[in-house]
Amino acid sequence: MISSFALRKHAILAITARVIAGVGGGYASSALLAIAAASALPLSRSEAAILSTLLALICWPVMMILCFSTRTAVHAWGATVAFCLMVGAVAILAGWRP
Amino acid sequence: MLLPIASLALAAVCLLAFATPRQATTLFTPPLLPRHQSFLRTAGFFLLATSFLLCCLAAHAARMLLALTGLLGVYAVLIALCCTAWMHWKKTPSPARKITRTDHKR
Amino acid sequence: MKPTFRACMAWLHTWSGLTMGWLLLAMTLAGTLSVFRPEINTWMRPELRTQSTVNPDMATQTAIQWLSVHAAKSPTWYLEAANARAPYVQALWLEGDAYQDHALDPQTGSPSPLRDTRGGDFFYRFHFELQLPYPWGRLIAAVAAMALVLILLTGIIAHKRIFLDFFTFRPNKGQRSWLDAHNLLGVAALPFHLMIAFTGALTLANMLMPWGLTTLYHQDFSALEHDFNPAGIERPASGKAGTLAPIGPVLADINHRFAPNRLIRLTISNPSDAASVIQAIAAPSASGVGVETHTLSYDGTTGTLLAEHKEARPIMGFYRFLYGLHVAHFAPVFTRWLYFLSGLGLAGVIATGLHLWTRKRCQRHRGFGFRLVERVNVGMIAGIPTAFACFFLANRLLPPSLATRAQIEVQIVFCVWAILLLYAALRPATVAWRDLLGTAALACLGVALLNGLPVTPFQIGVGVTALSLTCLFSYATWRMACAAKEKS
Numbered sequence: 001m002i003s004s005f006a007l008r009k010h011a012i013l014a015i016t017a018r019v020i021a022g023v024g025g026g027y028a029s030s031a032l033l034a035i036a037a038a039s040a041l042p043l044s045r046s047e048a049a050i051l052s053t054l055l056a057l058i059c060w061p062v063m064m065i066l067c068f069s070t071r072t073a074v075h076a077w078g079a080t081v082a083f084c085l086m087v088g089a090v091a092i093l094a095g096w097r098p
Numbered sequence: 099m100l101l102p103i104a105s106l107a108l109a110a111v112c113l114l115a116f117a118t119p120r121q122a123t124t125l126f127t128p129p130l131l132p133r134h135q136s137f138l139r140t141a142g143f144f145l146l147a148t149s150f151l152l153c154c155l156a157a158h159a160a161r162m163l164l165a166l167t168g169l170l171g172v173y174a175v176l177i178a179l180c181c182t183a184w185m186h187w188k189k190t191p192s193p194a195r196k197i198t199r200t201d202h203k204r
Numbered sequence: 205m206k207p208t209f210r211a212c213m214a215w216l217h218t219w220s221g222l223t224m225g226w227l228l229l230a231m232t233l234a235g236t237l238s239v240f241r242p243e244i245n246t247w248m249r250p251e252l253r254t255q256s257t258v259n260p261d262m263a264t265q266t267a268i269q270w271l272s273v274h275a276a277k278s279p280t281w282y283l284e285a286a287n288a289r290a291p292y293v294q295a296l297w298l299e300g301d302a303y304q305d306h307a308l309d310p311q312t313g314s315p316s317p318l319r320d321t322r323g324g325d326f327f328y329r330f331h332f333e334l335q336l337p338y339p340w341g342r343l344i345a346a347v348a349a350m351a352l353v354l355i356l357l358t359g360i361i362a363h364k365r366i367f368l369d370f371f372t373f374r375p376n377k378g379q380r381s382w383l384d385a386h387n388l389l390g391v392a393a394l395p396f397h398l399m400i401a402f403t404g405a406l407t408l409a410n411m412l413m414p415w416g417l418t419t420l421y422h423q424d425f426s427a428l429e430h431d432f433n434p435a436g437i438e439r440p441a442s443g444k445a446g447t448l449a450p451i452g453p454v455l456a457d458i459n460h461r462f463a464p465n466r467l468i469r470l471t472i473s474n475p476s477d478a479a480s481v482i483q484a485i486a487a488p489s490a491s492g493v494g495v496e497t498h499t500l501s502y503d504g505t506t507g508t509l510l511a512e513h514k515e516a517r518p519i520m521g522f523y524r525f526l527y528g529l530h531v532a533h534f535a536p537v538f539t540r541w542l543y544f545l546s547g548l549g550l551a552g553v554i555a556t557g558l559h560l561w562t563r564k565r566c567q568r569h570r571g572f573g574f575r576l577v578e579r580v581n582v583g584m585i586a587g588i589p590t591a592f593a594c595f596f597l598a599n600r601l602l603p604p605s606l607a608t609r610a611q612i613e614v615q616i617v618f619c620v621w622a623i624l625l626l627y628a629a630l631r632p633a634t635v636a637w638r639d640l641l642g643t644a645a646l647a648c649l650g651v652a653l654l655n656g657l658p659v660t661p662f663q664i665g666v667g668v669t670a671l672s673l674t675c676l677f678s679y680a681t682w683r684m685a686c687a688a689k690e691k692s
Contacts, residue, residue, distance in 0.1 A: 045431060046517070050522075051416075052415075053406075053409045054406070057350070068213070069209050120369070120372055157490075161491065164529075165536075165539045174392035175389070182373045182374070182375060
């Protein structure tokens with residue numbers, strides 16, 4: 001009885017972690033992708049802004065799918081944070097300053 | 099221009115529907131052989147591709163392609179319902195017709 | 205999570221579908237009706253029926269004459285030109301603190317011969333503003349659009365036999381039939397569903413995902429405005445009074461430059477000022493899909509051309525194309541009906557999906573969550589169409605001269621919706637389904653009857669749709685009545 005309750009609580013915690021990673025972390029990833037693409041793409045301002053927005057809108061559902069397909073919730077967070085760092089690095093290299 | 103393309107698309111969707119394994123085995127007696135199914139499928143895709151190509155060549159290509167895509171959806175639903183009705187008619191026992199029950203391939 | 209990737213996606217599809225389903229159902233039904241926004245606008249103003257044909261330029265001229273007298277102090281007038289689908293001028297202007305949004309009679313330019321109603325604009329605004337104050341409604345709608353993209357993608361991944369089961373529909377097999385219907389409606393119009401969800405999120409992208417814009421433009425709104433609207437002239441009011449040049453010659457020049465496309469929107473900034481500007485936007489060309497691809501700006505007091513822009517930039521053109529795909533202004537009649545049917549299909553996908561959730565769990569332990577979903581499903585799936593139908597009924601039944609009748613029509617929608625939700629919450633589900641579906645059938649029948657004998661194309665369209673929906677809801681009511689009788 002106690003072990004099944006603990007198991008259920010663990011499952012709820014894992015799912016909540018994935019949801020936050022997917023929704024919050026996914027949004028942050030998409031935002032950073034938009035910033036990186038806007039800064040790095042060799043296009044005029046308006047065109048770079050539009051293309052980066054399109055990429056970001058595609059990125060968010062994909063990140064959500066990713067966060068629910070990793071083996072554990074920790075992996076989901078790891079993947080999200082890794083993506084954010086990678087894309088943030090690209091943005092900073094392209095001249096963006098937060 | 100839309101009418102010939104719409105007719106081609108309808109023929110294409112019909113062929114593709116009949117070539118689907120479930121429909122090929124349940125709607126027809128005797129059931130369509132796999133090689134007949136793949137022939138119908140190829141013919142169906144060929145007609146579908148032709149209809150898309152004709153849209154590209156027509157005036158106002160973008161609008162024609164959009165209309166065709168929407169029309170294909172309507173066709174898919176209607177043909178699916180027709181297949182359901184056909185299957186129901188086949189299964190309904192009728193004294194004038196010999197009852198045929200085919201093996202359902204799941 | 206679950207053992208396989210597909211099972212994880214099925215889980216995500218179920219739970220994101222359940223949490224966002226009711227909101228998406230409301231947005232989808234309102235958006236589907238918005239396809240015929242001008243037609244519904246015209247249907248809801250039967251006083252327009254007496255006009256034979258409307259000359260769009262004459263209508264615009266009389267509208268501007270009326271506005272010059274009654275809205276002279278307003279900083280901007282937004283006019284939508286009259287056309288065959290909408291034989292009136294829709295004018296929006298700021299009066300003090302509040303926006304005035306009225307249809308102007310094409311003969312007199314005044315709003316008074318036409319009954320005060322939101323018309324089709326109610327459905328249009330509701331589907332992306334949700335009757336909530338700015339910016340909350342739009343933000344929620346934007347998130348819902350993104351959720352719909354996610355739900356569609358996970359649904360595609362989770363659907364195992366997507367090609368083998370393409371044409372499969374097996375009725376009278378309980379849960380299996382509902383799943384077949386959900387899959388059939390979803391897969392048959394899948395390009396439409398994906399397109400409308402993604403482009404819907406795109407139209408609200410400057411709220412949802414502005415980071416690309418802010419990174420490049422920071423707070424430079426005038427540069428942003430110039431890049432997105434190169435023919436736009438930003439001129440602050442000079443303070444000196446001025447009168448608009450006679451609009452006839454300006455309209456003639458606009459038509460000449462836009463030919464063969466017609467004028468759809470006119471924006472007049474600072475109309476009573478010496479620094480007034482008239483901006484004109486053309487309808488999409490006969491082969492085009494994108495919005496706002498050709499714009500003109502004129503000096504208001506002299507009527508001379510200041511700027512012209514035809515969109516040639518590839519990515520900007522692509523953005524306008526995607527925007528145009530969503531708003532479907534380009535669509536000829538046939539395509540517009542395809543949009544309408546596909547929108548109803550999407551509503552069907554959402555409704556069958558919501559119903560499947562309860563169907564799958566009705567044999568198990570029925571906790572509070574199950575009972576909540578079961579009852580809200582009835583209130584939403586049967587309640588929203590009834591509430592929307594009551595908007596049409598209210599338009600015909602409320603006296604035309606009633607003050608604030610536009611607000612009352614909208615309030616009736618939400619009152620009916622609330623009453624139906626309450627009824628569904630209090631009665632057992634099978635009974636509630638039968639009763640609410642019956643009410644929906646009666647409401648649609650009411651619309652068909654109040655439509656009168658169909659004379660105009662708008663009446664024919666409304667009549668056919670209302671009668672078809674009456675038949676659909678009547679059949680559903682009959683099925684639920686049989687089920688309710690079996691249960692008791």
